[in-house]
Amino acid sequence: MPELPEVETVRRTLKNFIINRPLLDIDIYYDRIIQGDPVTFQKALQGETIIDIDRVGKYLIFLCQHHAFISHLRMEGKFHIVSSDEPISKHTHVVFHMDHHEDLRYLDTRKFGRMELIDPLHYKELPPLNKLGPEPFEITTEALYQRLHHCSLPLKTALLDQSIMCGIGNIYANEICFYMRIDPRTRASRLSQKRVDELRRVSIDVLNRAIEQGGTTIHSFDANGIHGLFQVELNVHGQKECPICHQPIKKVMVQNRGTYFCPHCQKKRY
DNA sequence: GCCGTCACCTGTGGGC
DNA sequence: TGCCCACAGGTGACGG
Numbered sequence: 143m144p145e146l147p148e149v150e151t152v153r154r155t156l157k158n159f160i161i162n163r164p165l166l167d168i169d170i171y172y173d174r175i176i177q178g179d180p181v182t183f184q185k186a187l188q189g190e191t192i193i194d195i196d197r198v199g200k201y202l203i204f205l206c207q208h209h210a211f212i213s214h215l216r217m218e219g220k221f222h223i224v225s226s227d228e229p230i231s232k233h234t235h236v237v238f239h240m241d242h243h244e245d246l247r248y249l250d251t252r253k254f255g256r257m258e259l260i261d262p263l264h265y266k267e268l269p270p271l272n273k274l275g276p277e278p279f280e281i282t283t284e285a286l287y288q289r290l291h292h293c294s295l296p297l298k299t300a301l302l303d304q305s306i307m308c309g310i311g312n313i314y315a316n317e318i319c320f321y322m323r324i325d326p327r328t329r330a331s332r333l334s335q336k337r338v339d340e341l342r343r344v345s346i347d348v349l350n351r352a353i354e355q356g357g358t359t360i361h362s363f364d365a366n367g368i369h370g371l372f373q374v375e376l377n378v379h380g381q382k383e384c385p386i387c388h389q390p391i392k393k394v395m396v397q398n399r400g401t402y403f404c405p406h407c408q409k410k411r412y
Numbered sequence: 413g414c415c416g417t418c419a420c421c422t423g424t425g426g427g428c
Numbered sequence: 429t430g431c432c433c434a435c436a437g438g439t440g441a442c443g444g
Contacts, residue, residue: 143437174420200438216438217421233422252421254438270439295415302438312437398417400436 144215146200146277146309147349151356152221153197156246159223163240164191165206172235175250177258186259187211187238199274199308203265210262212271213248219255222247274308278345281307287338290330297333298326299397301345310345314352316379316402318345326401327394328410337412351375378402 144152168184170176176183190206197203202213213219226243236248236257248255265271275281275289289306290297300306301315310318319326321344322337333341355375378384381391384404392405 145438214438217436218423250421251423252437254421256439304439397415398437 143217143311143313144200144219145311145314145352147314147352147356149197149200149202149215150353152215153195153202156202156221157195160192160240160246161195162191162193164189165238165240165246167239169237169239170235171230171237172253174253175235175248175255175257177256183211183257183259198266198271199277199304200311201271201274203260203271205262208262209259210265211257211259212265213257214255216250216252216254216256218252219248219250222249274304275306277309278307278342278349281342283335283339283342286342287333287335290333290338293330295330296327296396297324297330297341298399298401300330302397302399307345309349312399313376313379314345314348317377318348319403319408320378321348323407323409323411325405325408325410326396326403328412332412334412378404 165187166189168187170180170184173180186209187206190209192204192206194205195202196205200214202215204211204213222245224245224247226239226245228245230237230247231249233249233251234247235250235253235255238246238248240246248257260271261268276285286307290300293300293303293306295303298315298319301310301318302312316326318341322341324337352375378391379402381402383389384391384407387404387406389404389406391402394401394403
């Protein structure tokens with residue numbers, strides 16, 4: 143599942159392949175991927191050249207000369223760069239035809255991903271990006287403490303709330319709680335300022351290590367597209383046994399999200 | 413305003 | 429072996 147580190151890996155990798163290349167034509171095979179009118183999307187981007195790729199939280203922003211669009215990969219979205227001769231697969235939903243007989247293709251098994259035209263100059267001040275909180279790298283301990291202090295939700299749920307802090311998804315929320323040795327069901331509002339500072343530092347550390355992992359393992363495109371390999375380092379998410387105490391990992395539902403933790407190592411600590 | 417639930421989707425895996 | 433169903437999960441919409 144693409145979270146901030148994977149999206150950052152995709153951004154860095156794509157930049158090496160598509161910057162300063164023209165979008166000669168766009169084919170849309172599944173309209174619902176496009177927020178708004180697909181024909182407008184097509185016409186706006188046809189003939190444009192991609193000049194940069196930005197990222198805010200889990201959103202990618204493709205900046206062209208006169209237009210821009212955002213892409214959210216949601217659960218299984220991925221980009222491939224392939225020869226234009228390559229047959230269109232069942233899960234290919236948008237194709238950007240570029241020069242040198244190559245395509246940038248968007249694939250998404252579950253069709254959850256979305257793309258949308260946005261204002262290239264003010265996109266950070268407009269929906270959906272203006273609803274996002276700061277990334278863990280940007281927020282201060284004091285600001286995070288204030289946001290969590292007024293939040294009656296379990297910590298795990300608060301970590302998933304993109305308006306509090308953006309970029310963390312279900313897998314990293316589980317891992318961050320594990321590194322904190324804290325029960326994910328602990329009320330976020332009960333954390334002391336010291337613990338919130340630890341939370342911020344752990345979040346940054348986990349995300350940075352995952353970005354490094356993705357960055358060092360991705361050298362080129364393969365048949366699976368562009369994706370990070372951070373999941374090899376998971377301690378609790380989807381695991382059976384705690385790597386510290388070797389007790390069984392427990393799975394519970396927190397606000398309808400699969401939540402993995404070690405009941406022996408992770409307690410309600412404030 | 414806050415919080416909980418559901419829909420959007422399809423592949424996978426478990427149970428029968 | 430084949431069928432059915434629950435589950436996975438990010439986000440937005442909707443209702444209480």
